[in-house]
Amino acid sequence: MPFELDAVYNRRRDIHAVYGGNWQSGICPSRSHPFIFIFSGGRGHAHGYSDLWVSESIYAYTGEGQVGDMDFTRGNLALLNHLEAGKRIFFFEAVGKGLVQYKSELELHDFDYQQGKDREGDDRQMIIFYFKKVGVQIGKPEKIYTQSMIETLVTEKETTVKSRVGQGAYRTSLIYRWNSKCAVSGVGKQELLIASHIKSWKDSEDYERTDLNNGLLLNPTYDALFDKHLIGFEDSGKIILTSKVSDQDYEKLGVSISDRIHSLSNGNKLYLEYHRGLI
Known part of the structure; x- marks a missing residue:
């Protein structure tokens, strides 16, 4: 060497x-x-x-x-x-x-x-x-x-x-960031995983659109709920279920109050705070 x-x-x-x-x-x-x-x-x-x-x-x-x-x-x-x-x-x-x-x-x-x-x-x-x-x-x-x-x-x-x-390189970076798994469910089928912006693409500044701290890797169910502000996450990673969806429907979707994200960065938490303000 x-x-x-x-x-x-x-x-x-x-x-x-x-x-x-x-x-x-x-x-x-x-x-x-x-x-x-x-x-x-x-x-x-x-x-x-x-x-x-x-x-x-x-x-x-x-x-x-x-x-x-x-x-x-x-x-x-x-x-x-x-x-x-x-x-x-x-x-x-x-x-x-x-x-x-x-x-x-x-x-x-x-x-x-x-x-x-x-x-x-x-x-x-x-x-x-x-x-x-x-x-x-x-x-x-x-x-x-x-x-x-x-x-x-x-x-x-x-x-x-x-x-x-x-998507492109942003999704690829998030795949490596989240070890090729959904940040919540752990699903590892890459074809199903979506690079989900915490602060939406349309509301983000240029630098925020490619900031890895502004991204989660989610399966389609969590991505859809998160994008529509029907769920959120605390700084601890614990999921927030809103009253806009019934408990029965959450259960049918396979979403549980015990769900959480591990390994959140400080940057993730700043964006999640913004997202919680829209729930």
Whole structure:
């Protein structure tokens, strides 16, 4: 391992002077070693970037490109096919001027698309990579992307994301955030799970629409009731049943006063407080 976990490095001197690569880019393939360096922090939301750990082992990383739709060229393509090319990915976070901290070696696990704004403020399609920590087993096996697979997958995902406004990468992030299960019932059939905004899409600011704290992963029953403000949740996660639905109907729907959500974040609780005000 060429880097020590949580150690701080001078980016230009310790990384690029030794391994090469563009020190101004967020995605930097080495010219002399089978390495790709990715950097986060300092990019902020200026160009729609929002990189974060969506779970303990999955990191969501925004592709490169500041104007227009992102596509699979240059650094984005290098990340997509790094397993096939036999290249290792090392992830760093900016911690000061010219300084970066090594956080993890990563492997590509998945990717998806998300709608966002570019540098000019125009709507565009963004690529979100989902990397897992090397050595961690998560659900489906990692894919080794070939060129033909890339072309097929890109077409499929572009078609899918255009048909489900507000889903795409946001839903994928919530799937990882909630461990591929309904946050209430524990149902794990992904085809049934819905990325449900706590503060509705139409009432949310742009940044709130893609804020993971504003999302729950719910099965269709809980999603419909929650969306219509027929149920809510306390900060403890305990469900709130309203008088708008009879006890008999709740029972027929399989909804119980003992239902609750576990592992709510502080951000979730802020949005849930807003939602409770509409019940």
